[in-house]
Amino acid sequence: MRLLFQRFGWVPLVAAGAILFxxxxxxxxxxxxxxxxxxxxxxxxxEKAQEETGAANMVTAVLADxxxxxxLGEVVVIFTAGLACxxxxxxxxxxxxxxxxxxxxxxxxxxxxxxxxxxxxxTPFIVLFATYVVVHGHTSPGGGFQGGAILxxxxxxxxxxxxxxxxxxxxxxxxxxxxxxxxxxxxGTGLTSLFFGRNFLDYxxxxxxxxxxxxxxxxxxxxxVGVFIAVTAILVLIFDVLTAGAEDP
Amino acid sequence: MLEVSLSTxxxxxxxxxxxxxxxxxxxxxxxxxxxxxxxxxxxAVIVFFIIVAYKTDATPPIxxxxxxxxxxxxxxxxxxxxxxxxxxxxxxxxTGVALAxxxxxxxxxxxxxxxxxxxxxx
Numbered sequence: 001m002r003l004l005f006q007r008f009g010w011v012p013l014v015a016a017g018a019i020l021f022x023x024x025x026x027x028x029x030x031x032x033x034x035x036x037x038x039x040x041x042x043x044x045x046x047e048k049a050q051e052e053t054g055a056a057n058m059v060t061a062v063l064a065d066x067x068x069x070x071x072l073g074e075v076v077v078i079f080t081a082g083l084a085c086x087x088x089x090x091x092x093x094x095x096x097x098x099x100x101x102x103x104x105x106x107x108x109x110x111x112x113x114x115x116x117x118x119x120x121x122x123t124p125f126i127v128l129f130a131t132y133v134v135v136h137g138h139t140s141p142g143g144g145f146q147g148g149a150i151l152x153x154x155x156x157x158x159x160x161x162x163x164x165x166x167x168x169x170x171x172x173x174x175x176x177x178x179x180x181x182x183x184x185x186x187x188g189t190g191l192t193s194l195f196f197g198r199n200f201l202d203y204x205x206x207x208x209x210x211x212x213x214x215x216x217x218x219x220x221x222x223x224x225v226g227v228f229i230a231v232t233a234i235l236v237l238i239f240d241v242l243t244a245g246a247e248d249p
Numbered sequence: 250m251l252e253v254s255l256s257t258x259x260x261x262x263x264x265x266x267x268x269x270x271x272x273x274x275x276x277x278x279x280x281x282x283x284x285x286x287x288x289x290x291x292x293a294v295i296v297f298f299i300i301v302a303y304k305t306d307a308t309p310p311i312x313x314x315x316x317x318x319x320x321x322x323x324x325x326x327x328x329x330x331x332x333x334x335x336x337x338x339x340x341x342x343x344t345g346v347a348l349a350x351x352x353x354x355x356x357x358x359x360x361x362x363x364x365x366x367x368x369x370x371x
Binding site (some may be wrong): 009010012013016017020021024025027029030031032033035037038041042043045046047049050051056057058059061062063067070071074077078080081082084085088089090139140141143145149231235238241242 | 256257259260261275300301302303304309310316318320324329330331334335341343346350352353
């Protein structure tokens with residue numbers, strides 16, 4: 001049976017390829033401004049985003065304002081993924097894991113003096129850049145997801161070089177709690193507007209002394225910060241959980 | 250005819266990337282390789298959406314300074330970009346959970362090869 005599949009495994013592949021290549025010929029030509037994807041809701045986003053949401057970056061406007069409900073689901077997805085990693089690797093059960101796996105400490109590091117000096121110089125700039133990417137997400141490329149990934153990379157680099165050095169260890173409980181705070185910031189923004197009599201995540205209801213686009217910009221900045229916290233914490237959590245039981249190579 | 254095929258070439262390249270990923274998932278026996286193939290497949294989908302978002306002679310969807318009334322013609326479609334931001338997050342999440350499962354399997358069976366795993370399961 002297995003041999004059969006190995007010998008004829010290319011048949012479904014060729015069939016799928018033929019369908020894909022044939023169908024691609026009927027797609028609208030690339031760069032066509034009148035293509036179906038570019039005519040329905042997209043012009044509205046482009047023309048009104050800055051006026052309505054105060055964000056020059058239309059991707060952020062769609063992500064954090066027009067479709068913030070979707071993004072809420074997205075943050076919950078990544079939160080659930082972190083939780084799943086923790087549960088699958090048995091971080092809460094101390095029964096079947098080997099020695100030294102449950103204390104959250106990496107057993108190895110790539111440390112050397114050069115790497116150590118480099119990482120000391122680089123880390124502040126990476127952190128600064130992550131903050132910039134989040135705060136300027138409305139006027140330039142960036143946002144909570146991107147900034148969170150960059151900050152998580154800073155933490156991971158330090159972990160890789162310096163291993164489980166003192167002061168850098170965060171137990172999975174702590175990172176999970178921080179991630180929960182991020183998700184809570186997101187939910188809290190939505191619930192605040194609900195409390196002040198508008199729809200869930202309708203930033204126009206936030207009790208701040210601003211109006212129109214500026215108010216909505218602050219609302220979406222608030223949820224971006226929530227996303228930032230949650231993504232950073234979850235990526236660090238996943239990294240910690242995956243490397244917890246690693247042996248010295 | 251030539252013009253059509255040039256425009257279609259981008260879609261074909263995305264489809265080719267998709268097929269490489271699909272082949273890896275179907276034919277490779279090692280589970281880590283399957284996971285890498287799955288990531289290639291996801292990248293193919295992302296590339297496809299980015300191609301769809303493109304408009305000729307348009308700039309990235311960030312309003313230029315002072316452009317108070319942006320026209321839909323001057324900026325590329327922001328919606329696929331937003332959706333693909335979401336897809337990247339899903340990709341990271343699935344990869345993380347898959348790696349956790351692989352570590353779990355390796356701890357239990359000591360191998361990640363599909364054939365050896367099937368033998369040990371019987």
